[in-house]
Amino acid sequence: PRLPGEHDFAVDLDRCRQVGALLARLHRCDTGALLALPDERRRLETLATQLNQLPYDHREGARALLSDWQARPAGTxxxxxxxxxxxxxxxxxxxxxLLDFYNACLDYPEYDLAVTLNDWCVDSNGKPVAAREQALLEGYREHGGQLDDSLLLEALAVAALRFWLSRL
Structure with missing residues (x-):
């Protein structure tokens, strides 16, 4: 009630561009004066305890994906x-x-983009919508955001796994 605006869950290309631009501005923030932030790697480690709840044929792939991501040093x-x-x-x-900084941390911008793309750029069946993805990433790049496309692909899978495990 203390912030202007309303929740509105509509998604279109303009909104995706705005979201991409917002992330680019956030990712350029100076982190030097920040207090210690939670560690996303620890959260993922905790979620790894849920891997045995996945369907059997998904467990090994999920375990390998999470292990590979966790072996990578955290981003800054x-x-x-x-x-x-x-x-x-x-x-x-x-x-x-922009609300809810509970999961804010220092990590790779590709991971943040992946979390966002997995929600904003899918249809009602969870399938990617290329035009939305393109709009979000264009907004990101137009406002100074830089990303590694191969890291983004891995981050998309890790982010999807994170939310799958967290909802088990």
């Missing part, structure tokens, strides 16, 4: 880590507030 970029549609407020078609 400030990320939101949970930019789902319910974490934005809108006013007159523009983003007015």
């Amino acid at each position: 970029t400030l990320i939101h880590g949970d930019l789902f549609r319910d974490n934005l407020l809108w006013q007159q078609g523009r983003i007015s507030a």
